[in-house]
Amino acid sequence: MALAGTRSAGQAALALAIALFLGVFLVVPVATVIYVAFTEKGGGALTLVNFADFARTDLFVRSFWNSVYVSAMTVVWASVLALPLAYLTTRFEFRGAMLVQTLGFLPLVMPPFVGAVAMQLLFGRNGSVNLLLDEWFDFKIGFMEGLNGVIFLQAIHYFPFILVNLSAALRNIDRAMEEAAQNLGSHGLRLFRRIAMPLALPGFIAGASLVFVKVFDDVATPLLLNVKEMLAPQAYLRITSIGIDDPMGYVISVVLIGVAVATMWASALVLKGKDYATTQRGGGGLARRKLKPRESALAYAVVILILALVLAPHVGLLLLSFATVWSFSPLPDGYTFAHYARVLGDSSVYIKNTLLYSSLAAGIDVVIGGAIAYLVLRTKLPGRQWLDWAASTALAVPGVVLGIGYLRAFYGVKMPDGTPLAALWIVIVLAIAIRRLPYALRAAYAALQQISVSLEEAAENLGATKARTVRRIVIPLMTGGLLAGFVTSFATAAVELSAVLMLVQSNSDAPLAYGLYVLMQTPAGRGAGAALGVIAVIIVAICMGLAQLAADRSQRARGLDT
Amino acid sequence: MSKAVSIEIAGVNLSYGSTHVLKNVDLSIRPGEFFAFLGPSGCGKTTLLRLIAGFAHAQTGQVLLDGQDVAPLPPWKREVGMVFQSYALWPHMTVAKNVAFGLEERRLPRAEIDRRVANALDLVGLADFADRRPAQLSGGQQQRVAVARTIAIEPKVLLLDEPLSNLDAKMRVSVRRELRALQQRLGLTTIFVTHDQEEANTVCDRIAVMDAGTIRQVGTPMELYENPANLFVASFLGSANILGDGDGIPVPAGKRLVFRPQHATLSSVDGSNLQGRVTHREFLGATVRYGVRVGISEILIEVPFQSGSELRTVGSVVGVALPPERMLYLPA
Numbered sequence A: 001m002a003l004a005g006t007r008s009a010g011q012a013a014l015a016l017a018i019a020l021f022l023g024v025f026l027v028v029p030v031a032t033v034i035y036v037a038f039t040e041k042g043g044g045a046l047t048l049v050n051f052a053d054f055a056r057t058d059l060f061v062r063s064f065w066n067s068v069y070v071s072a073m074t075v076v077w078a079s080v081l082a083l084p085l086a087y088l089t090t091r092f093e094f095r096g097a098m099l100v101q102t103l104g105f106l107p108l109v110m111p112p113f114v115g116a117v118a119m120q121l122l123f124g125r126n127g128s129v130n131l132l133l134d135e136w137f138d139f140k141i142g143f144m145e146g147l148n149g150v151i152f153l154q155a156i157h158y159f160p161f162i163l164v165n166l167s168a169a170l171r172n173i174d175r176a177m178e179e180a181a182q183n184l185g186s187h188g189l190r191l192f193r194r195i196a197m198p199l200a201l202p203g204f205i206a207g208a209s210l211v212f213v214k215v216f217d218d219v220a221t222p223l224l225l226n227v228k229e230m231l232a233p234q235a236y237l238r239i240t241s242i243g244i245d246d247p248m249g250y251v252i253s254v255v256l257i258g259v260a261v262a263t264m265w266a267s268a269l270v271l272k273g274k275d276y277a278t279t280q281r282g283g284g285g286l287a288r289r290k291l292k293p294r295e296s297a298l299a300y301a302v303v304i305l306i307l308a309l310v311l312a313p314h315v316g317l318l319l320l321s322f323a324t325v326w327s328f329s330p331l332p333d334g335y336t337f338a339h340y341a342r343v344l345g346d347s348s349v350y351i352k353n354t355l356l357y358s359s360l361a362a363g364i365d366v367v368i369g370g371a372i373a374y375l376v377l378r379t380k381l382p383g384r385q386w387l388d389w390a391a392s393t394a395l396a397v398p399g400v401v402l403g404i405g406y407l408r409a410f411y412g413v414k415m416p417d418g419t420p421l422a423a424l425w426i427v428i429v430l431a432i433a434i435r436r437l438p439y440a441l442r443a444a445y446a447a448l449q450q451i452s453v454s455l456e457e458a459a460e461n462l463g464a465t466k467a468r469t470v471r472r473i474v475i476p477l478m479t480g481g482l483l484a485g486f487v488t489s490f491a492t493a494a495v496e497l498s499a500v501l502m503l504v505q506s507n508s509d510a511p512l513a514y515g516l517y518v519l520m521q522t523p524a525g526r527g528a529g530a531a532l533g534v535i536a537v538i539i540v541a542i543c544m545g546l547a548q549l550a551a552d553r554s555q556r557a558r559g560l561d562t
Numbered sequence B: 001m002s003k004a005v006s007i008e009i010a011g012v013n014l015s016y017g018s019t020h021v022l023k024n025v026d027l028s029i030r031p032g033e034f035f036a037f038l039g040p041s042g043c044g045k046t047t048l049l050r051l052i053a054g055f056a057h058a059q060t061g062q063v064l065l066d067g068q069d070v071a072p073l074p075p076w077k078r079e080v081g082m083v084f085q086s087y088a089l090w091p092h093m094t095v096a097k098n099v100a101f102g103l104e105e106r107r108l109p110r111a112e113i114d115r116r117v118a119n120a121l122d123l124v125g126l127a128d129f130a131d132r133r134p135a136q137l138s139g140g141q142q143q144r145v146a147v148a149r150t151i152a153i154e155p156k157v158l159l160l161d162e163p164l165s166n167l168d169a170k171m172r173v174s175v176r177r178e179l180r181a182l183q184q185r186l187g188l189t190t191i192f193v194t195h196d197q198e199e200a201n202t203v204c205d206r207i208a209v210m211d212a213g214t215i216r217q218v219g220t221p222m223e224l225y226e227n228p229a230n231l232f233v234a235s236f237l238g239s240a241n242i243l244g245d246g247d248g249i250p251v252p253a254g255k256r257l258v259f260r261p262q263h264a265t266l267s268s269v270d271g272s273n274l275q276g277r278v279t280h281r282e283f284l285g286a287t288v289r290y291g292v293r294v295g296i297s298e299i300l301i302e303v304p305f306q307s308g309s310e311l312r313t314v315g316s317v318v319g320v321a322l323p324p325e326r327m328l329y330l331p332a
């Protein structure tokens, strides 16, 4: 009994510490934002006046509808790119399938804002593609005009989210479902539309709603394309230009949260009762049809076109980073290493900061994620589920909102020497950590779920205490999974910008993503910005490789264990 | 309903990669026949069915429906109705929508579709369930929807892949009777796949017994039981005793002696053609089953039980009487 007492006391202390952390760095900032949005400026009375002001201001209403339009159109275009690829790779024998699958990792390697300027140079009014079109065919296409640019960039960036979810859903359909339709006289696109697509709808909606929310919340991509009339950029501009006392930034934040929650809720509603779970009942996968030579050529053309689009930002970025001058010409005038020299010289503080912040944030995430996973899956502590929910709500909080919340909640908190807490670089780390926590949490769950409880029971049976069992059995077995979680968090933290944008107070504290953002604003800084972008892509790509390696390693280790 | 068609399978060989799944299969099924494919798991029954439906492709040989080679026809042009083992009802459609699907694909007028859906559901006794979703039906009802969906398109032949395997024992008996009655009413050439011999025996006109990709024998249930062509068929349909050289009885070279347990009797040791020792005894009610060790084999013998009759004890030496007219000599 005494033992059990100390054990649950230890668990309770751990849970309390995590709750405190989440409370201070997630709940309080977000609650502050919501509270400020609903209180009178200067006074303290609760009011809806701010929302009325929001609704009366043309700029905000226009920005709201622009954001809705851009997000919806991004979903449409992303689906247009994803559908044929998903159909091709899951229903036909197609050698390009591997190529298509690797597309799924590209968005993790480079967030859309990084390639924005490069895409402007490739697809803008006077970009390479339009210059060539003009020369050869005498017309231009407004890929990047106004909102189109944002949609174009976001769609080619986010379509893999839909592709991955949709392909998984299509693969999981019991092949008899489609064979029965063929048997009754249906085939081809009609069969796809009437049977396969409805059955894969849950996967599609999951991907589409994620894309909608991500695009709605993105600050940096529109701003780098000089699109200011969207909601998330407005929140940022309002706070940075008018100050943290102006209520509009908070109202916009509440609207952003509301849209994220409403989207998730709506997708859950649409999917209610549609979780068909028609997984294979033996008999192998669907017999994939061989493509006829003409079809095969067409399929390759589609894949190569999409691949070219997806790679365009990367290629553009690389060119830009080596370019002397690049404007009004399809390719740069000349090439140089000067940008890299500059970046590795005076801008190297960005890189140093990024490595420091990302590893700290990822470390925090793995520790907290691992602890929450352990408490939820392996203990009976009352209220443990709340930790999980709290950590997961971070998904619905846009980065810019978290940034604003930190500013507001922690600016008044002064350190002994008088600097506000919100101005310390560690706050940037904490914001990034909170933003990435849901991902690390998933990884921790996955890692822990694959460890059989009996291994722990065996250790306890042999006389190890709970704490020692955790240290000697659970943590070593989870290492691979946690490591994968760490590296994934690290990689995505390295390119996190929207929260960081609000919180960076001085250049010397800025991470790489911020430096890139600042440099890209001026034509003179673009080359250096692109060089930073390339370095970011390399860092992230290496991390993804390591994460894969760690995951494989732990897979094999578990294979030996069981 | 159109007239029933015959199914002819000639010289079919089918491999998946290096696994030779169907080996020289020849088969001819008569118009209107209720035919069974019977065999152990993995012997190729489903594959043969899928070949007829157009989902599998043979390397050699032909499938003829009503004398026509169907090789050039894709599955959706074959007019071969298949009821899948898992039923494959579409969960996003109501029962009526499921049944209407094939008719809609044929671009029939709405009124005609409604009429045929109502007919098909009537036929399987599910007229009141038209607006339900498949998930809201019992296993037996789902199976009947699957049948209704298939017969609604008035296919040339009906293929049933283990249609009863998802049902409990009681349901099986009633549903297989319904299927038989339905087939009789429609006069539809039907193939019924099963690995349960009782199922095949009770409803089918003729059976093809399959083993490891080959057809071992074709015949009516009684022919197969009375006159099995080989040891596999003899032992797959009911239990059979098989004796060879070294069992204390003369057997022609290259042959085996085969007989059913109820066809042998226990007798006194002297004067019997075979002797053995009782190894176990089971009381089954109407009969008593003895295990008897003869030579290097063990055989089963079932004798009718009459109250008061004396039972042999385990360990005792007995004679086994084998009536010559019941003995079969089959190739080893």
Ligand SMILES: Nc1ncnc2c1ncn2[C@@H]1O[C@H](COP(=O)(O)OP(=O)(O)OP(=O)(O)O)[C@@H](O)[C@H]1O
Pocket (backbone or CB within 6 Å): A283, A284, B016, B017, B019, B021, B039, B040, B041, B042, B043, B044, B045, B046, B047, B048, B195
């Ligand atoms: N797509 C495939 N690829 C490779 N081998 C296959 C494939 N489909 C079936 N086989 C093999 O062919 C053989 C026959 O399979 P089939 O499904 O026809 O058996 P079955 O008689 O229907 O068995 P069951 O009673 O278990 O359903 C099996 O050995 C199986 O492993």
Ligand SMILES: [Mg+2]
Pocket (backbone or CB within 6 Å): B045, B046, B047
């Ligand atoms: Mg089968």
